[in-house]
Amino acid sequence: MRKVKYVMLLVLFAGATSMYMESCSKDETPGALVLSSLKTDGGVALDGATSATAIPLNASVVATFNKAVNATTATAANISLKVNGVTVASTITVDGAVVTIDPTNDLPTGTNHTVAVTAGLKASDGGAASAAEFTFKSFGPPVVTTPQESNLLAFFPFNGNLTDATGAHTPDAADVKNMTFVADRFGFAGLAASFNGTTSIVEVPNGDGFMVGPDFSISFWIKPDGTKESHFVLGLAGWYGFQFEIMGGPWTALDKGVKLATRYDIGGGLTDAEDTWWNGNPNGWQGSTFAKDVTGSGGIASFFKDRWVHVVCTYKASTKVGTMYVDGQKTRSWDFNLWPTCTSPCKQFAAGVKFAGNTTGGGNKLALGFIQASGNRIITDTWADPADPANNHFKGLMDDLRIWKGALTEAEIVALYTAEKP
Numbered sequence: 001m002r003k004v005k006y007v008m009l010l011v012l013f014a015g016a017t018s019m020y021m022e023s024c025s026k027d028e029t030p031g032a033l034v035l036s037s038l039k040t041d042g043g044v045a046l047d048g049a050t051s052a053t054a055i056p057l058n059a060s061v062v063a064t065f066n067k068a069v070n071a072t073t074a075t076a077a078n079i080s081l082k083v084n085g086v087t088v089a090s091t092i093t094v095d096g097a098v099v100t101i102d103p104t105n106d107l108p109t110g111t112n113h114t115v116a117v118t119a120g121l122k123a124s125d126g127g128a129a130s131a132a133e134f135t136f137k138s139f140g141p142p143v144v145t146t147p148q149e150s151n152l153l154a155f156f157p158f159n160g161n162l163t164d165a166t167g168a169h170t171p172d173a174a175d176v177k178n179m180t181f182v183a184d185r186f187g188f189a190g191l192a193a194s195f196n197g198t199t200s201i202v203e204v205p206n207g208d209g210f211m212v213g214p215d216f217s218i219s220f221w222i223k224p225d226g227t228k229e230s231h232f233v234l235g236l237a238g239w240y241g242f243q244f245e246i247m248g249g250p251w252t253a254l255d256k257g258v259k260l261a262t263r264y265d266i267g268g269g270l271t272d273a274e275d276t277w278w279n280g281n282p283n284g285w286q287g288s289t290f291a292k293d294v295t296g297s298g299g300i301a302s303f304f305k306d307r308w309v310h311v312v313c314t315y316k317a318s319t320k321v322g323t324m325y326v327d328g329q330k331t332r333s334w335d336f337n338l339w340p341t342c343t344s345p346c347k348q349f350a351a352g353v354k355f356a357g358n359t360t361g362g363g364n365k366l367a368l369g370f371i372q373a374s375g376n377r378i379i380t381d382t383w384a385d386p387a388d389p390a391n392n393h394f395k396g397l398m399d400d401l402r403i404w405k406g407a408l409t410e411a412e413i414v415a416l417y418t419a420e421k422p
Contacts, residue, residue, distance in 0.1 A: 032129070032130060033065050033066065034065060034129075040062065051137065056140050057106040058140075061115055063101070065123070067097055068123060068124040071094040083111050088103050088104075089105070113135065116132075139186070141191060142420055144420055147415065154169045154402065158191060158398065160181055169205060175202065175205070177200065178200040179369065181193060185223070192221075192398065192399040197393050197396075200369045200393065202367070203368075203374065205365055210403045216403075219416065220234075220310075221399040222396055224306070226306040230392045236355070236357065238261070240355070244259070244260045245259060254299075257277055259276060262275075262313075262315060276334065280293070280294040281293055286340065310325075310421065312408065314408050315407060317350075317351060320337050323410075325414075328414045328418065330410065336350045370391075372384060400420060
């Protein structure tokens with residue numbers, strides 16, 4: 001009986017060995033690495049039937065697969081984000097079956113983007129991904145590097161609030177009246193300020209600090225409402241500090257124009273005001289060195305009526321030159337050196353910008369939506385009273401207001417407009 005048992009055990013062992021060897025001889029190929037979903041970190045699908053077109057500029061890409069990914073293969077060569085065919089610098093991380101592509105910098109607005117996956121991306125078990133590409137476009141306010149940041153005195157991006165990004169001139173809630181937030185020039189809700197043309201006003205504290213000079217620059221975007229023809233857009237004690245307005249009669253009038261009136265130190269302890277104005281024709285005032293002619297192409301209205309327009313005005317004390325740029329184009333320049341010869345104090349000796357308004361009782365607040373604040377007004381005429389809704393209150397939208405104690409160069413102005421334009 002023992003002998004029979006041994007024989008049976010040997011047969012069973014031989015059969016098991018045969019089965020094991022047969023199983024090991026088969027070539028088992030790992031299953032493919034399959035993309036289950038491709039989304040932004042905010043949950044917006046990128047792998048739909050049509051390309052996504054409103055992806056935030058700061059979005060990351062999250063790719064989820066059917067099984068764990070081999071992290072060593074998750075390189076820019078195998079899974080990447082490209083802009084116009086150029087791979088974007090990104091941090092790529094792997095967490096099991098999830099691969100995240102986090103761009104180093106924000107994406108450009110509206111450009112064609114592609115998420116590309118190659119067969120070089122492998123699963124932990126060796127399965128290869130199928131090559132695929134998915135396209136989308138990003139959309140959002142531009143990421144802008146402010147020129148001359150060391151000279152920047154205030155920046156109001158109006159991103160749902162009235163915070164001064166430099167931290168020095170944020171208005172109190174009591175000084176914000178009947179202003180609302182609406183969609184900006186890119187269509188993003190709540191990222192621009194809206195003024196109703198009758199009672200809206202924002203009063204920014206310590207406005208006299210914007211005229212520490214001697215140089216000066218101001219930049220802003222506005223969209224004036226064409227149903228109103230004259231607008232006091234903003235101002236610090238009117239022409240005793242500075243004010244910007246859309247002046248003249250009907251939008252079609254030949255004398256229709258825009259101006260920044262600014263106060264200057266002319267020597268001898270005195271100050272005087274002068275306008276950087278532009279009415280669209282080439283006939284300049286004394287000292288004029290350039291005036292852009294647009295009389296044959298729609299005039300001032302073609303720039304300012306019912307459209308977003310970018311305005312920059314500068315004064316450089318060392319050259320005594322003032323300039324205005326509209327939508328990145330120089331539209332007006334003048335030179336105090338070309339004024340009639342005079343003896344100091346006079347404008348030919350203008351040393352730089354200087355505040356000459358009231359420094360107490362709110363007289364030094366910068367008004368947005370009018371040419372001076374409501375308290376301790378230095379211009380006491382009834383037409384200059386912001387409390388009267390019949391006056392020329394600004395009606396329209398405003399965005400991205402900046403003020404510098406330096407004079408921006410033409411190259412800086414063009415670059416700023418190019419970066420911020422819709």
